[in-house]
Amino acid sequence: MTDDVRTPAEREQLARRVAEAMRASDTAAQGAGVELVDVGPGHAVTALTVEQRHVNGHRICHGGYLFLLADAAFAYACNSFGTPTVAAGGDIVFLRPGHLGDRLLAEATLRSESGRSGVYDVTVRSGDTVIAEFRGRSRAVPSMSHPPGVTD
Amino acid sequence: MTDDVRTPAEREQLARRVAEAMRASDTAAQGAGVELVDVGPGHAVTALTVEQRHVNGHRICHGGYLFLLADAAFAYACNSFGTPTVAAGGDIVFLRPGHLGDRLLAEATLRSESGRSGVYDVTVRSGDTVIAEFRGRSRAVPSMSHPPGVTD
Amino acid sequence: MTDDVRTPAEREQLARRVAEAMRASDTAAQGAGVELVDVGPGHAVTALTVEQRHVNGHRICHGGYLFLLADAAFAYACNSFGTPTVAAGGDIVFLRPGHLGDRLLAEATLRSESGRSGVYDVTVRSGDTVIAEFRGRSRAVPSMSHPPGVTD
């Protein structure tokens, strides 16, 4: 990325173009209720409003959906530079419950990278309250076909 | 757990009773397609058949659903001793894709515990192929109300 | 921490006082070559100059010493508020090698906390180059005796 000759505006544009192509292709996250709120180079925000289908008997959001929300932000962020990139793994710490009706935001940011490996932090919040902290490990796979529509 | 005066048969029965109560209460995992296959003291198996709603454009299961499946097995296993227990966090390594139509099994096993903290390993497989390795960190919360129906 | 009635100056002073007491007591990290460079509320920097004893045959710093360096910064940071706090665990990603003669700096920062649990990020750098990313999980143990000399 350091030898990227694009202008900042071109990089913003590329991030949005990749995200659009991913969104058209990734129906799973959207089907689960995840929305893309914002995306830029090495950065993305996704949202989930906690519905009945996401909660257990205590009306608390299932940890699997918190992970899915964070993972979706991570996927948009780590693909934002235009190189096809997959999640190699991730760790999540559950700090507080998300409740039925809460609108949760997951904000992903590139922390560090080296060669084809990247580390991204994703914080899941409800308003100002931190619900969970996720750290994703990405792996660039340049040989992988770009998502449909991305011909960078 | 070491000072548990129950017989092995009673512990098996308790694990099943807790799992039934959890299942009645936790509609989120079931709504996502997760089934409980087996449960015993410190052990549980869940299953997910990868449907259209779980996959992206490449017909590969979204990592969030792999986590959700593993997390569900972890939840049954760490509550199987009768003490209300929550997930403090977890790490997942994605090793291979799960494909549309695959029947995935997640097998959770207690690895170690100390006081109120536990470490559980969950392996997600499709047939003999390992799809993902999850490690969950649990925290017992004895003061928490038991799931409805559990009066241990 | 949110209900802390201390002034910022008092909190800075407390962080330094705790760190001094920890340093007097924790001979292991110092014996390994770790120095305390800076400390404040929820924040600490430690340093290690990579010596012959830290490297393998390829003159690359052993991952164990990178972890130890990061863990030491984490320990100073998570104890800086005056409540005795232990490391519950941590994850490290190794991004680049540290070489013989490098002066490594580990910078720890509080990311989030909830009740007695905390999440700290520690970045290990050599100059501007990131060597490793560590994330520590802390657990406050108010009942634990303070390090000698700390009577807050």
Add this chain to the structure above:
Amino acid sequence: MTDDVRTPAEREQLARRVAEAMRASDTAAQGAGVELVDVGPGHAVTALTVEQRHVNGHRICHGGYLFLLADAAFAYACNSFGTPTVAAGGDIVFLRPGHLGDRLLAEATLRSESGRSGVYDVTVRSGDTVIAEFRGRSRAVPSMSHPPGVTD
């Protein structure tokens, strides 16, 4: 590994030969007091007797040395198949303190692998008591020069 045409005896021999070469080269772990106790294909045991230099003022082994001990077992195990392999990262959960004078054993076992990525579990024990659970993520680097003496 699955297409390995070596006999079990040859694989045992290879694991020992690699370990000997690593031991000759890796002075850091040994300088810290780590001994190699056993090694085989995908498996290794290391030991550390907790000395004054490893403990803090409470006579408890520094977490950094617990990690270093586990990481050393992990390194022997993930290189045991003869392909040069590095640690990409690892997670450790601290369950109980290791005390001055304890002889700690770290047992590493291959859990899963896919392509060049591997997952290894390492349990650190003092007698029958589990002190820590480590999970290492390895990355094979076939292009890397073998440790001196290994010409497989």
